[in-house]
Amino acid sequence: MLIRKAHCTIAFLCALLWSHWAMAETTLRIAMTASDIPTATGLPNNGFEGMRFLGYPIFEGLVLWNLSGTDRLATLRPGLAEKWEQDPVDNKTWIFHLRQGVKFHDGTDFNADAVIWNLDRYFNSESPQFEPPSSAMSRARVPVMGSYRKIDDATVAISTTKPASYFPYMAVYLLFTSPASFEKAGRDWAKVATLPAAGTGPFRITRIVPRQEADLARWDKYWDTSKTAKVDNVVLLPIPEANSRLAALRAGQVDWIEVPPADGVDSLKSAGFTITTGSYPHVWPWFYNIGAANSPFKDVRVRQALNYCIDRDGLVSLLNGTAEPSVGWLKASDPDFGAPVNHYKFDPTKGKALLAEAGYTSAKPLAFKVLISNSGSGQMLPLPMNEFLQQNLKEACGVDVEFDVIEWQVLLTAARATPDSSTLRGAMALNISSPSSDAGVMARYFLAANFSPNGFNFEQWKDDEFEAALKTISEATDPKVISAAYRKAHERLVDDPPWLYIVHDLNPRAMSPKVKGFVSPQSWFVDLTLVSVQ
Template identity: 30%
Template sequence: MKKKWLFILLFVVSIVLAACSGGESSSAPKENGGSGSDISGKTFTYATTTDAVGLSPIMTNDSPSANVIEQVYETLFQRNSETLEIEPKLAESYENPDENTWIFKLKEGVQFHDGTPFNAEAVKYTFDKLRDPATGAPRASLLESVEEITVEDEYTVKITTKYPYGAFLAALSHTNSAIVSPSADQKQDLMKEPVGTGPFKFVSWTPGDQLELEANEEYWNGAPDLKKVVFKVVPEVSTAISMLQTGEVQFIDNLPTEQINRLESMDNIDIQKIDGSPVYYFAFNHLKEMNQDPEFREAVASAIDRDAFVSKLNGLGVRSDSVVGPKVFGYDKSAENAGTPYDLDHAKELVEKNGYGDQPLKLLTANRANTTLMAEIVQAQLVEAGFKVEIESMEWATYLDSARAGEYDLTFLSWSNVTGDGSELFYPNFHSDNVGSSNRAQYSNAAFDDLVMQSRTTVDQEERAKLLDQANKLMLEENAVVVMYHGVVTSALDNTYTGLNLDSTGKWTLKNVTGK
């Protein structure tokens, strides 16, 4: 009996010692950063200086919102970040039996987060709502070409277009073409409670503070390794970088130029830089009478020294005159120097000749680091040429509303070119159809409109490229905008993680992020 109790005592002691030792069994979870680390209980935090405006792909048109939407929703097609080709995603395959007919076979067995089946009815519901004028969707232009949507069977949808539309698949890869749950849309506000088919599900959102997602364990393409993702609003980018350094944050993007040296000196992060498709430009409000004066626009364009600004970007911007960038279909190298060159003396002459300095001008800007820097530099240059310019800075959502409503004289606008197609750059941003909505520059030119519509209504890609180049150069000849730079897409990721998919469009996905 004594031997039995002695055996039991020794067994218990051995368990206690093992538990107290620094040893780690093969099944024990490892700390973040270890080889093959278990991240199932970890929170992956992305810091953003700007909160989302909303969470519905139908009702939004801004990058902070799209960053969330990309994790929760999915599109029929996606752009391959390496080949830049458009490939099926929720679509299984497609046919194009004639120039105006598209037949899409959909993936089977996919469900929305609320259990609603993904099928042809869901596609029709989403696209009909997106293109319905009563909806007021900011990117309704994506489906402007659509004449009719027909459900052929549960997993087959036919779309008939009004005319041959060369950029149709690219349009269907856009974030704002993501498919929503019809049942969820009918019973709740998707701007506040999104329901998609993506790898992450919505949990909660405290506007101005943080938004939480969780892994979709039933995701059709395999559950993500990250189990909890937080989008944390950190208005001061320097604070976000400090949080990245201390491990409170695991990921930031759109790295500010003034902080790049600090970021590159940090041992615990990996920095990624990719020549991108985003374009950043100085815009005139073309509804204002003074901005309709060609010599006024020429004077402004002549006064802006873009090289002086790009030199401040520490390699995070590419100098170009072309509205269509090198990563976008329709780009032609001949447009690189087609804009009005910097000529301060000429600008001063035009200002003095026409009295342009007599009227104060409002330069509207969003309160983001690079945009603020751009505004301050350009304001000083315009003042030097004789203009009177005052900067008005706004937080992101308010700025978008003011720009869309045309409540400014001059401003800075940008476009991520998510589709990578020049027609889908020009039509929403500068075609007269979209004045008052996505055409925030309020630009209207019949010759330009015609070139853009021709580029949209042919499937001959060589012809499309020529038409887009002509439209591009027409804008530059008119000084319709002044291109400041083309973006370099950037990210900084805690180096205990890998697998971030960063695209040249600025889009990114967390599906394949995992611990090392």
């Protein structure tokens, strides 16, 4: 009898433990490269890493990225708008038809009023909800924003300041927060981030601890039931130092790290960790400060010279093959790369000859300062990479480069400074990794209308042939005409370079073998709903 009772007790305990295990929540822990938690009011800072983790998973736009595939550049898909079209009688106006029945995480309705309220938050400095930091980012990402109006509860019209065929590729960066979040926080955006704020995405924020972690939970009432998240919780941890991220993964403190140190990749593979890489629209350059009063980069020969002076293959070796050489804004294999006159490669003889033509010799070497970060979104491993370039430029072409290392978000802010601003501390270049995904991004980075501080053309670069090509892209409807103009525009970016093109990142991540279902899309962003932890 005692034995029977013992067996019964053991069976009961086993069943209880099994039930507990089966119902145990799953948590995905991610180490970001950011040094702080991106802002959590609905439009995060810290570049596209902020959008990747504290943006799209929680807050959504009228237009979203399709992140389900790996075989081509990510395309757009309907988000909080079921569909959109250009007004047939006004090619500067877009009509967005809103998805019905969507609610924010706080239970309030998403509708046209919420759209207008958020657009006022970004673009109307007289509105009570105006948020200057989010406005600065939004105005830079959507420099053609004009007017907007509610047509009815399910329809809004947005007009651009000029025709822009690529406007949906800009609208994807405008995310929507519940107006009730602002009211609940006493109309104080600083307090909105601690509520936490409510979005419409597949995850909701449950806790923010500045500089420590952000906690997300699956939103079981998500409007797209086909994309209900597979994990219960996500914990986001800012760990800017690469070897610290590596140590955290090895110790089991995190399940996923962004950008493992290059010299740790092979050992991670040997230990059974998963390393993912993949092509995506990314370029890791130096932005030339062409507009500064005494800038050496006003001379195109100097800008071209440095593109011949750098040893891209050597840098790729340093990175253990997690990047590939960049000889333009687009990859050389891209069908829209075009046929520029300059074919950049490591050619110190040509580089020194161009520098000499511009007046820089061993007796009068080119010397300048570059602002760089110690980490950040898409920055890969900026300290060793920049040290390599510093030595490379000195040895190959006699160029003296000085670095000023600042925090990533400060560096991003510097990109919107005017050329001689004191915030640049005399820098003649900025090292900021950047997207190269579509004509909308090309327009906001390089059109003369987007000179800093109004837009992302930090260099204050202007090329008449480029301007003409972008005008064609903006106004044309024939895909062949648009593609030909896109190629022409890119040829000008190579031959009249506003940037020093260095490498394209291959988006490396390291993960515990417990992490399943991850897709590495050709995008800066990822779909966390696909991921499970076993």
